Structure formats: structure tokens, C-alpha cells
Amino acid sequence: MEMRLYDYWRSSASYRVRIALNIKGLTFEQIPVDLRAGGQRTEEYLAVNPQALLPFFESGDVKISQSLAIIDYLEELHPTPAVLPNDAAGRAYVRSMAQIIACDIHPLNNQRVISYLEKDLGCDQLKRMIWYHRWIADGFKALEAAAKAAPGDFCYGDEPTLADICLVPQVYNAKRYEVDLGPFPTLRTINDRCQEIEAFAMAAPQHQPGA
Numbered sequence: 001m002e003m004r005l006y007d008y009w010r011s012s013a014s015y016r017v018r019i020a021l022n023i024k025g026l027t028f029e030q031i032p033v034d035l036r037a038g039g040q041r042t043e044e045y046l047a048v049n050p051q052a053l054l055p056f057f058e059s060g061d062v063k064i065s066q067s068l069a070i071i072d073y074l075e076e077l078h079p080t081p082a083v084l085p086n087d088a089a090g091r092a093y094v095r096s097m098a099q100i101i102a103c104d105i106h107p108l109n110n111q112r113v114i115s116y117l118e119k120d121l122g123c124d125q126l127k128r129m130i131w132y133h134r135w136i137a138d139g140f141k142a143l144e145a146a147a148k149a150a151p152g153d154f155c156y157g158d159e160p161t162l163a164d165i166c167l168v169p170q171v172y173n174a175k176r177y178e179v180d181l182g183p184f185p186t187l188r189t190i191n192d193r194c195q196e197i198e199a200f201a202m203a204a205p206q207h208q209p210g211a
């Protein structure tokens with residue numbers, strides 16, 4: 001069954017799903033939705049995903065929003081190569097790292113939130129950047145400690161997992177907005193290691209349509 005991914009080259013949540021699809025060696029059609037032009041709020045896209053967010057995944061009758069739910073689905077359907085460890089404690093640890101990013105950093109810095117700060121609350125650019133940096137630094141502090149305490153060369157273990165899949169796009173965002181990554185040496189090393197893996201490299205924003 002052909003897989004389709006509605007995404008945007010700079011969308012970090014879409015970037016997660018692209019990495020997972022690549023790790024599992026799955027081919028997929030990309031349907032770019034231009035977030036900067038408000039493509040997520042068009043009638044056409046709202047009919048696909050009423051939440052007006054990317055990514056969105058389709059495969060036949062299966063239609064899924066939310067990057068982590070999509071990756072869970074792919075993991076269940078295509079268990080190897082796995083992106084979760086094979087023991088319950090390991091899986092919980094990896095999910096907790098992934099959720100530091102996906103639940104506690106990313107939603108606070110999403111385009112609609114930054115735009116709300118600017119247009120509705122009148123925050124100037126400096127305040128918006130202080131906000132943006134704050135939540136990455138907060139989350140990365142916890143993630144740095146978690147990755148340092150974990151075994152292996154990646155966030156957890158010797159193969160990339162869901163935690164690395166979430167980390168790399170978030171580091172991309174951090175670099176884009178010039179967040180100081182000096183205090184996070186473990187995360188920087190893991191990010192560099194992931195860049196050497198084709199599945200991660202090919203999922204990078206600069207290789208996507210529209211970039």
C-alpha cells in the first residue's frame with residue numbers, strides 16, 4: 001500500500017516521521033504543504049487534518065495525525081529495524097526522552113504559538129527569541145542528563161531510537177534560532193553521530209521538496 005506524507009521541509013515534527021520511514025526503508029510520497037504561506041489552514045488541507053498541523057500520514061484507509069502516533073504505527077507494522085528497545089524499561093526511557101521534546105519543548109515553540117505571541121500579545125522579536133530559547137534550554141538540560149545517564153552511543157543504546165528521531169529535528173530548530181548548544185555536549189555528539197546515518201541525512205530539511 002502506497003504511503004503518503006503531508007509535510008513541509010522545515011517542519012520538525014514531519015522531519016521525525018521522515019527519519020523513521022527512512023530507517024525502516026519505506027518509500028513514501030511527499031505532499032508538501034507550505035506552512036509559511038498558511039497552507040495548513042486551507043480548506044483543502046483542513047479536510048485532510050482538521051487540526052491544521054503537519055505531518056499527516058495516509059496509507060490506504062489508514063489516516064493518522066501526530067508524529068509519534070505515526071511512528072508507533074510504523075513500528076508495529078514494520079518492527080525491524082526497531083526504533084524502540086526490546087525491553088519495557090528501555091522503551092519507557094526512550095519514550096520519556098522523546099516526550100521531553102515532543103510534549104514539553106516543541107509545542108511551546110510551534111509556529112502558531114510564536115505567531116500568537118507576536119500578533120495577539122504584542123511581543124517584540126527579542127521577547128519571542130527569549131521565549132524560544134528558554135524552552136529549548138529547559139528541555140535540553142533534562143535531556144542532556146538523561147542521555148548522559150543512558151547506555152550506548154545514541155540517546156539510549158547503540159542504535160538510533162525514537163529519542164534520536166526526536167532529538168535531531170529539535171537540534172536543527174535550535175541551531176536555526178542560534179540557541180547556545182555549548183551546555184549540551186552529549187546531545188551535540190549524538191546529533192553529529194546521527195548525521196552520519198543515511199536515514200537521518202536524507203530526511204534533513206535541505207533535501208526535501210520546496211527547500
Ligand SMILES: N[C@@H](CCC(=O)N[C@@H](CS)C(=O)NCC(=O)O)C(=O)O
Pocket residue numbers: 010011012013014035040052053054055065066067068102110111112113
Ligand atoms: N504534536 C504534533 C505537532 C505538530 C506540529 O506542531 N507541527 C507543526 C510543524 S513542526 C505545524 O504544523 N505547525 C503549524 C502551525 O503552527 O500553524 C506532532 O507531533 O505531530
